[in-house]
Structure formats: C-alpha cells, structure tokens
Amino acid sequence: MSLDAETIRKAPKVLLHDHLDGGLRPQTVIDLAAEHGYRELPTTDADDLATWFTRGADRKSLELYLEGFRHTVAVMQDPDSLMRVAQECAEDLADDGVVYAEVRFAPEQHLEHGLDMDQVVEAVLAGFRKGSADRGITIGTLITAMRHAAHSREVAELAMRHKDEGVVGFDIAGAESGYPPTRHLDAFQLIQRELSHITIHAGEAFGLPSIWEALQFCNAERLGHGVRIVDDITVDDDGDAHLGRLAAFVRDNRVPLEMCPTSNVHSGAAPSLAEHPIDLLKRLRYRVTVNTDNRLMSNVTMTSEMTALVETFGWTLEDLRWVTINAMKSAFWPFDQRLALIDDVIKPGYEALGATR
Ligand SMILES: O=c1[nH]cnc2c1ncn2[C@@H]1O[C@H](CO)[C@@H](O)[C@H]1O
Numbered sequence: 001m002s003l004d005a006e007t008i009r010k011a012p013k014v015l016l017h018d019h020l021d022g023g024l025r026p027q028t029v030i031d032l033a034a035e036h037g038y039r040e041l042p043t044t045d046a047d048d049l050a051t052w053f054t055r056g057a058d059r060k061s062l063e064l065y066l067e068g069f070r071h072t073v074a075v076m077q078d079p080d081s082l083m084r085v086a087q088e089c090a091e092d093l094a095d096d097g098v099v100y101a102e103v104r105f106a107p108e109q110h111l112e113h114g115l116d117m118d119q120v121v122e123a124v125l126a127g128f129r130k131g132s133a134d135r136g137i138t139i140g141t142l143i144t145a146m147r148h149a150a151h152s153r154e155v156a157e158l159a160m161r162h163k164d165e166g167v168v169g170f171d172i173a174g175a176e177s178g179y180p181p182t183r184h185l186d187a188f189q190l191i192q193r194e195l196s197h198i199t200i201h202a203g204e205a206f207g208l209p210s211i212w213e214a215l216q217f218c219n220a221e222r223l224g225h226g227v228r229i230v231d232d233i234t235v236d237d238d239g240d241a242h243l244g245r246l247a248a249f250v251r252d253n254r255v256p257l258e259m260c261p262t263s264n265v266h267s268g269a270a271p272s273l274a275e276h277p278i279d280l281l282k283r284l285r286y287r288v289t290v291n292t293d294n295r296l297m298s299n300v301t302m303t304s305e306m307t308a309l310v311e312t313f314g315w316t317l318e319d320l321r322w323v324t325i326n327a328m329k330s331a332f333w334p335f336d337q338r339l340a341l342i343d344d345v346i347k348p349g350y351e352a353l354g355a356t357r
C-alpha cells in the first residue's frame with residue numbers, strides 16, 4: 001500500500017500541540033463575525049479568508065505570524081461561540097483520524113464581552129465534550145497564559161480549578177523574544193505544587209536560554225516546538241553528531257518535542273521544510289512528536305503534516321507510528337489510559353495499514 005494522504009488519514013494519530021483559536025473553520029469565522037457584528041474581516045469568502053490567514057502567517061516572524069489571531073479571538077467572546085469552535089475542533093480532529101489530542105487556548109483573551117475566565121473554560125470544555133462524544137477521540141485541554149501579559153498566576157489557579165473536568169496542564173505562549181519563561185515562575189510553581197503538568201513554548205523564536213529556563217527553572221515536562229535545540233548540536237564532516245550539554249540533557253531525559261514543521265517555516269523558526277531539524281532529531285532519537293500548531297493559520301491538518309514529512313524526508317508508516325507512540329507516551333493523561341490507547345488503538349491501527357515492526 002502506498003503511503004498517500006488517504007492512508008495517513010486512516011492511521012491513528014496523536015496531537016499534543018494545537019491552538020483552539022488557530023484552528024477555526026474559515027466559514028465559522030465568517031458566521032460568527034456576522035452574528036456578532038464584527039466588521040473587520042478582510043473578506044467574507046471562506047476560501048479567500050483561509051488564504052488570507054496563511055499569507056499573513058507565512059512572513060518569517062513569530063510576531064507577524066500571531067497577528068491573524070486578532071480576528072479569531074475577536075469572534076470567540078461568548079459561550080455559544082466558544083462552544084461551537086471547540087465542538088467543531090473535536091469533530092475536525094476526529095475526521096482527520098486523531099484519536100487523542102491536547103488542545104490549548106488562553107482564557108484571558110476571551111473576556112472582552114464580559115465573560116469571566118471560568119465561564120470561558122466551561123464553555124470550551126462543554127464544546128469538547130459534545131464534539132468528541134462517540135467519535136473515537138479523547139481531548140485533553142491545556143490552559144495557556146500569554147507570556148507578554150501578567151496574569152499567569154491567576155491563569156494557573158484557573159487551570160487548577162478545572163483539573164477534574166478535563167484540564168490536563170498549563171502552558172505559556174505568545175511572542176517569545178523578550179519574555180523568558182522565568183517571568184512566570186510563580187505560576188509554574190503553583191502547577192507543580194498541584195501535581196499537574198507543564199509544557200512551555202520554548203526554542204521557537206528564541207534559542208537555547210529559553211529552553212534551558214523552561215526545563216531547569218520552570219520544570220517543563222515537554223517543549224512546545226523546541227526546534228532551536230539544534231543550536232546545541234553540531235554535525236561534523238563524517239555526519240557524526242556532537243551534542244552540547246543542553247542537547248544531551250533533552251535527549252537523555254526523553255523530553256518530548258512538540259514539533260510543528262509547517263508553522264515553524266511560516267514563523268521563520270526553520271528556513272524550509274527540507275531544512276527543518278525534525279528529521280535530524282528523529283535520526284538522533286530525540287522524543288519527536290508531530291503537531292499542527294494552528295490548522296487555520298498554517299493551513300495544515302495532522303494528515304497533511306505527516307504527508308509532508310513522508311514526501312520531504314521519505315518517512316515510512318513505521319516512522320509515523322513511532323512519532324504517534326512517542327506522542328501518546330508523552331500525553332498529560334493517566335498512564336493506564338495512555339497504555340490502553342497505544343495497545344488497543346494505535347498499534348492495531350498501524351498494523352491494519354501494513355506497518356511492520
Ligand atoms: O507557535 C506559537 N508560538 C507562540 N504563541 C502562539 C503560537 N501559536 C499560537 N500562539 C498564541 O497562543 C495564543 C493562545 O492559543 C494565541 O492567541 C496566539 O497568540
């Protein structure tokens with residue numbers, strides 16, 4: 001069987017890094033804007049709008065990449081809209097063959113029409129429940145604090161109030177340069193004391209110091225992107241890789257890398273897909289995972305992203321199974337349930353498609 005997009009769509013996939021406000025259906029953005037009298041969209045044609053978002057994202061700067069979120073966040077300011085977006089997110093991921101996903105968003109950005117942060121979280125959780133029921137997908141929610149703002153402690157408390165309802169961990173996102181993870185140390189310490197989970201966007205628009213702080217000061221269990229870890233790896237003329245201390249630490253400790261190749265090309269964290277470090281890191285047996293980041297902004301799905309890796313680097317079905325199992329092992333989900341998904345869903349799913357050991 002050839003490894004085409006249709007085969008990959010059928011394969012069970014695990015997604016650890018996906019932004020709720022970066023993955024709306026274009027038509028939903030248009031519908032919600034009309035409903036709420038939001039008049040700032042550049043067009044009301046769904047295809048044109050999708051193209052507009054991706055053109056805006058693909059400008060080789062994280063700050064520019066993030067500009068498009070102004071519009072998606074603007075139409076996600078009331079319970080019904082938040083619920084609809086979350087429900088459609090679960091449906092779209094399930095249709096794409098995703099069996100487990102962790103989806104993140106920043107509650108502090110959805111307060112413009114009078115909601116409080118608890119109401120925001122409750123609406124999103126309800127949408128995920130509705131969209132994932134009977135669809136063969138499990139969704140965990142990650143709560144993000146914006147790194148340029150000063151609400152992270154409050155957001156961490158919020159996340160912990162909802163940890164028995166589907167919130168599985170905490171993250172920081174937004175412009176990286178100038179906003180080191182240690183600005184939010186008290187938030188991370190709270191999450192640790194509460195025995196919950198931490199992932200941090202680090203090593204995307206800024207390099208090794210950001211990764212080092214995320215891991216060694218803030219106790220991140222996973223790295224959002226982490227691509228810049230290659231700055232600490234040199235490959236000599238014989239093709240042998242030499243790891244610096246931080247690169248060795250990340251590999252030795254099996255720190256999961258939530259890699260998002262297309263998004264990285266758009267934001268300038270990698271020069272092109274062919275030059276993206278994901279293939280080198282996979283060959284060096286880092287704990288690599290494959291993710292979408294922002295399905296709308298970067299015009300990707302898990303299927304398209306995996307297909308691109310197959311086409312660019314010659315990855316096989318066995319490689320796709322490897323990154324999928326890596327991701328499931330790294331999920332912020334109870335161990336027994338992770339194992340059950342690996343043994344009962346992921347392994348049989350790849351076997352059915354002809355994967356060999
Ligand atoms: O790749 C990324 N790097 C940093 N921040 C991001 C990325 N993608 C999205 N966001 C930011 O996270 C917020 C909450 O979901 C989004 O509103 C966006 O500003």
Ligand SMILES: [Zn+2]
Pocket residue numbers: 017019173201224293
């Ligand atoms: Zn991200």
